[in-house]
Amino acid sequence: MTPNGLHHDFVIRVAAAGKHAICEKPMAVNAKEGQEMVDACKKANVKLLVGYRMHFEPKTLEVIRMRQNGEFGKIRFFQGQCGFTIGDPTQWRLNKKLAGGGSMMDIGIYAINGSRYMTGEEPIWVTAQETKTDTVKFKEGVDETIQFQFGFPSGAVASCLSTYNMNNLDRFFLDGEKGFAEMQPSTGYGPIKGRTHLGELNQPVTTHQTVQMDEMCEIIFNNKKPVVPVNGEEGVKDLKIIDAIYLAVKTGKKVEVSV
Numbered sequence: 657m658t659p660n661g662l663h664h665d666f667v668i669r670v671a672a673a674g675k676h677a678i679c680e681k682p683m684a685v686n687a688k689e690g691q692e693m694v695d696a697c698k699k700a701n702v703k704l705l706v707g708y709r710m711h712f713e714p715k716t717l718e719v720i721r722m723r724q725n726g727e728f729g730k731i732r733f734f735q736g737q738c739g740f741t742i743g744d745p746t747q748w749r750l751n752k753k754l755a756g757g758g759s760m761m762d763i764g765i766y767a768i769n770g771s772r773y774m775t776g777e778e779p780i781w782v783t784a785q786e787t788k789t790d791t792v793k794f795k796e797g798v799d800e801t802i803q804f805q806f807g808f809p810s811g812a813v814a815s816c817l818s819t820y821n822m823n824n825l826d827r828f829f830l831d832g833e834k835g836f837a838e839m840q841p842s843t844g845y846g847p848i849k850g851r852t853h854l855g856e857l858n859q860p861v862t863t864h865q866t867v868q869m870d871e872m873c874e875i876i877f878n879n880k881k882p883v884v885p886v887n888g889e890e891g892v893k894d895l896k897i898i899d900a901i902y903l904a905v906k907t908g909k910k911v912e913v914s915v
Contacts, residue, residue, distance in 0.1 A: 657680060658680065659748045659749075659751075659754035659755060660680075660682055660684065660685050660754065660755050660756045660761055661685055661753055661754040661755065661756055662754070663679050663680070663682075663683055663684050663685075663689075663693070664684045664685075664689040664690075664692065664693055666679075667679050667683075667693045667696070667697070667704065668692070668693060668696045670702075671693075671696040671697045671699070671700040671702050671704075672696070672700065674700060674702060675702060676702045676703045676704075676705070676876050677693075677697060677702065677703070677704050677705070678705045678706075678707065678872060679693070679704065679705070679706055679707065679888075679891070680706075680707045681706050681707050681708060681765055681769075681891060681894070682756070682761055682765050682891065682894060682895060682898065683704075683706045683888065683891035683892070683895065684756075684891075684895060685755075685756025685757070685761070686756065686895060686898075686899055687892055687895040687896040687898075687899050689895075690888070690891055690892040690895040691892055693888055694888035694889060694891075694892060697888060703875070703876055703887070704887060704888035704891075705872050705875060705876070705886050705887060705888075706886055706887070706888065706890060706891040707868065707886075708769060708884070708886045708890065709864040709865060709867075709868040710766070710769070710770070710773075710843055710864070711773070711868075711882055711883065711884040711885075711886050712864070712867045712868050712871045712882065713848055713862065713864055713867070714859035714860055714862060715839065715848045715849075715850050715857040715859045716773075716839070716848065717859075717883055718857055718859050719774065719830065719837045719839070719850065719852070719857070720773060720774070720776075720883060720884065721883075722835075722837070722852065723774065723775075723776055723830070723832075723837075724776065726834075727834065727835060727852075727854075728830065728831075728832030728833075728834055728835045728836065728837065728852075728853075729832040729833030729834030729835065730810070730812075730832055730833045731775050731776070731777075731810065731812045731830065731831070731832045732811075732812055732813075732831050732832060732833065733812060733813055733814070733815075733829075733830070733831040734770075734771045734774050734775050734806075734812065734813075734814040734815075734816075734828070734829070734830050734831075735814070735815050735816065735827070735828070735829040736766065736767025736768075736770050736771055736814065736816040736817070736827075736828050736842075737767070737816070737817045737825040737826070737827045737828075738759075738763040738764055738766045738767045738816070738817065738818050738819075738825055738826060738843065739759065739763055739801075739817065739818060739819030739820065739821070739822045739823070739825035739826075740763065740819075740820070740822075740823055740825070741820065741821055741822065741823050742759075742793075742820040742821075745792070745793045749761075749762055750793060750794065750795075750798055750820075751798075752795065752796070752797040752798050755798070757797065757798060757799055757898075757902065758794055758797075758798040758799035758800060758820055759799055759800065759801065759802065759818045759819050759820040760799050760802055760818050760898060760901060760902070761898070762820075763818055763819075763820070764802060764804075764816070764818025764898075764901075765894055765898065766842075766843040767804075767816040767817070767818060767828075768816070768894050768897050768898065768901075769894055770828050770842065770843070771806055771814045771816065772893070772894075773884045774828060774830045774837070775808055775810075775812055775814070775830070777808040777809060777810060777812065778808070778809075778893065778915045779806035779807060779808055779814070779897060779913055779915070780807055780808065780809055780912065780913060780914070781806070781807045781910050781911065781912050781913060782804060782805070782806055782897065782900040782901055782904050782910070782911045782913050783804065783805045783904050783909075783910050783911070784802055784803065784804035784805070784901045784902075784904040784905045785802070785803050785804075785905065786799055786800075786801065786802050786905045787800065787801040787802075787803070788800045788801070789801075789821065790821070794820070799818075799820075799905075800819065800820050800821050801817070801818070801819040801820070801821055801822070802817075802818050802819075802901065802905060803815075803816070803817050803818075804816050804817075804818070804901050804904070806897075826840060826841040826842055826843060826844050827839065827840040827841075827842055828840075828842040828843075834853075835852060835853035835854070836852060836853050837850060837851075837852045838850060838851055838852075839857075845864065847861045848861075872886070892915075893915040896913060896914075896915045897913055897915065900912075900913040
């Protein structure tokens with residue numbers, strides 16, 4: 657896995673060579689770099705895909721289908737909890753230059769992206785609060801724990817947590833007027849488990865990366881349109897929200913966002 661801080665230059669070099677690019681998420685360390693990657697690939701007439709493996713996971717797609725079909729009714733609330741206790745303090749994920757931040761860049765992005773595909777909306781405002789208990793491991797610019805909240809055009813709201821200092825956090829919850837969906841684990845590499853107001857989700861268990869690569873090949877070679885985009889523009893949207901979260905942490909203010 658290539659550190660986040662290297663994605664920008666590597667993708668631009670790949671585009672200059674006339675090759676399609678598949679980039680892990682987050683696709684860059686900020687929205688400006690992400691947009692430069694999108695522009696470079698467009699100029700070279702190559703595709704840029706981002707490693708959003710959950711966009712192809714069967715249980716996740718079933719919840720999205722149910723929401724699109726109105727089975728939850730009007731969406732009111734989303735909760736995303738993403739975190740684990742990180743180990744080696746010398747690893748690149750705790751290096752501001754290489755990672756672009758801390759837990760938000762690695763695990764928090766799942767809740768950001770999940771809030772968007774679970775609600776079917778884009779946030780219009782962000783608030784956020786940071787908690788740091790270990791300033792040795794989590795140096796300046798490397799976030800340990802951030803709680804963040806979104807507001808959506810419909811009036812729905814989201815409350816999320818991203819952390820490198822708590823275990824057992826891999827859960828999504830979606831609440832609507834007519835029903836709910838709960839996924840736990842919601843994004844981990846193992847089997848995704850979930851239930852709705854109608855009962856357990858029983859879609860087949862898949863190896864996420866295998867399905868992701870098969871689907872990305874279809875996108876590249878046959879222009880297949882996935883249910884949820886995995887293109888560079890999708891990656892930039894998440895980066896704009898991450899930029900807004902960091903700004904909200906820094907200023908303590910509600911930050912308007914447009915993706």
